[in-house]
Amino acid sequence: MKPAVSPDKMVPVTILTGFLGAGKTTLLKRILSEYHGRRIAVIENEFGPESIDNELLVQDSEEEIIELSNGCVCCTVRGDLMRTMNELRVKRQAGELNFERVIIETTGMANPGPVCQTFFMDDEIAEYYRLDAVITVVDAKHGMETLDKQEEAQKQVGFADRILISKKDLVNDVDYQALRARLVRINPRASITPVDFGVTDLKVLLDISGFNLNTILDIDPDFLLDEHPDAAHDHDHSHGHEHHEHEHEHEGDCNDHCGHQNHHHAHHDDEIGAFVFRSKKAFDPERLEEFLGGIVQVYGPDLLRYKGILYLKGINRRMLFQGVHMMMGAEPGKPWLSGEKPNTKMVFIGRKLPQEIFTRGLEQCLV
Numbered sequence: 001m002k003p004a005v006s007p008d009k010m011v012p013v014t015i016l017t018g019f020l021g022a023g024k025t026t027l028l029k030r031i032l033s034e035y036h037g038r039r040i041a042v043i044e045n046e047f048g049p050e051s052i053d054n055e056l057l058v059q060d061s062e063e064e065i066i067e068l069s070n071g072c073v074c075c076t077v078r079g080d081l082m083r084t085m086n087e088l089r090v091k092r093q094a095g096e097l098n099f100e101r102v103i104i105e106t107t108g109m110a111n112p113g114p115v116c117q118t119f120f121m122d123d124e125i126a127e128y129y130r131l132d133a134v135i136t137v138v139d140a141k142h143g144m145e146t147l148d149k150q151e152e153a154q155k156q157v158g159f160a161d162r163i164l165i166s167k168k169d170l171v172n173d174v175d176y177q178a179l180r181a182r183l184v185r186i187n188p189r190a191s192i193t194p195v196d197f198g199v200t201d202l203k204v205l206l207d208i209s210g211f212n213l214n215t216i217l218d219i220d221p222d223f224l225l226d227e228h229p230d231a232a233h234d235h236d237h238s239h240g241h242e243h244h245e246h247e248h249e250h251e252g253d254c255n256d257h258c259g260h261q262n263h264h265h266a267h268h269d270d271e272i273g274a275f276v277f278r279s280k281k282a283f284d285p286e287r288l289e290e291f292l293g294g295i296v297q298v299y300g301p302d303l304l305r306y307k308g309i310l311y312l313k314g315i316n317r318r319m320l321f322q323g324v325h326m327m328m329g330a331e332p333g334k335p336w337l338s339g340e341k342p343n344t345k346m347v348f349i350g351r352k353l354p355q356e357i358f359t360r361g362l363e364q365c366l367v
């Protein structure tokens with residue numbers, strides 16, 4: 001996952017995903033009109049031309065690559081994504097096409113995993129494009145039902161660096177908060193904000209560097225509070241996945257100020273979930289490497305995204321690691337400052353991950 005070219009010279013790519021009818025195209029149109037004149041190559045990773053307003057397009061039905069009237073480039077993927085990305089690269093390098101960034105809108109049914117992997121698997125693509133982030137649009141009105149019925153929808157949430165909730169205007173605040181709480185449990189590291197008919201702060205949508213090892217690892221504070229009341233204080237680990245027992249245990253004790261906004265809505269048994277591992281003790285680097293290597297071999301297909309800031313024995317700086325499925329990367333980060341207490345924070349998002357095995361294994365790697 002190490003780029004050969006310096007990352008700022010690489011073409012950033014944003015993957016826009018979301019449930020059917022969630023509002024991806026509405027958002028995309030908004031981005032294209034807001035960034036009028038900027039050259040954005042849009043790839044529609046689905047069949048059917050109706051996803052982008054036809055009047056926006058200067059159609060050339062012979063070509064897969066279409067210039068948008070506002071200066072964007074639009075490209076409908078009819079073949080496979082890899083081929084299209086390479087074609088765009090060749091045309092850009094030859095000066096035939098000019099674009100600064102790429103947005104891929106995936107079909108509402110798609111699992112974004114394979115799309116993400118394209119950017120790490122093919123060398124030519126990995127050297128030329130920088131996968132910036134996965135943005136997932138969730139429909140406030142139908143989100144709960146879609147999450148109940150479709151694991152793919154849960155995966156879209158699990159993969160996200162940013163989650164946008166559309167159609168907030170159609171639901172009351174209680175329902176909105178319940179959906180939000182569920183999304184946090186599936187993915188506590190993505191920020192969650194509303195999007196109103198495509199209107200949202202676009203500045204926080206592009207150039208997120210979600211796959212960059214140096215980005216901050218933010219875990220939604222609600223996740224830590226909700227799943228493990230004492231995690232916010234001084235405990236070494238916080239566990240999220242097996243939250244149901246905790247919720248039941250604490251339900252009787254809770255009052256309005258306990259911070260457990262979510263426990264009345266926490267009865268969804270999502271296939272995709274997350275947990276956080278934290279420790280103030282250092283890892284033994286060799287043991288950890290061996291353990292993570294093994295974990296990724298065994299659970300790679302079920303691991304959607306994982307990310308961590310690690311405290312390693314004998315190393316005076318943070319070690320950063322992250323991965324998508326079986327592709328894991330690590331590199332040194334900022335030094336620990338004097339007065340700063342080194343500590344480890346890791347989040348794993350995946351399908352039915354055995355939290356106990358991960359936690360016990362990680363604990364055994366601590367010195």
Ligand SMILES: Nc1nc2c(ncn2[C@@H]2O[C@H](COP(=O)(O)OP(=O)(O)OP(=O)(O)O)[C@@H](O)[C@H]2O)c(=O)[nH]1
Nearest residue numbers: 019020021022023024025026108166167195196197
């Ligand atoms: N009430 C409401 N409707 C919205 C909002 N955002 C989008 N819509 C409507 O939802 C419908 C679907 O929006 P699209 O942008 O086409 O959704 P999509 O995700 O691209 O749909 P597919 O490509 O079919 O998966 C349209 O009628 C939009 O006008 C919103 O914030 N509130």
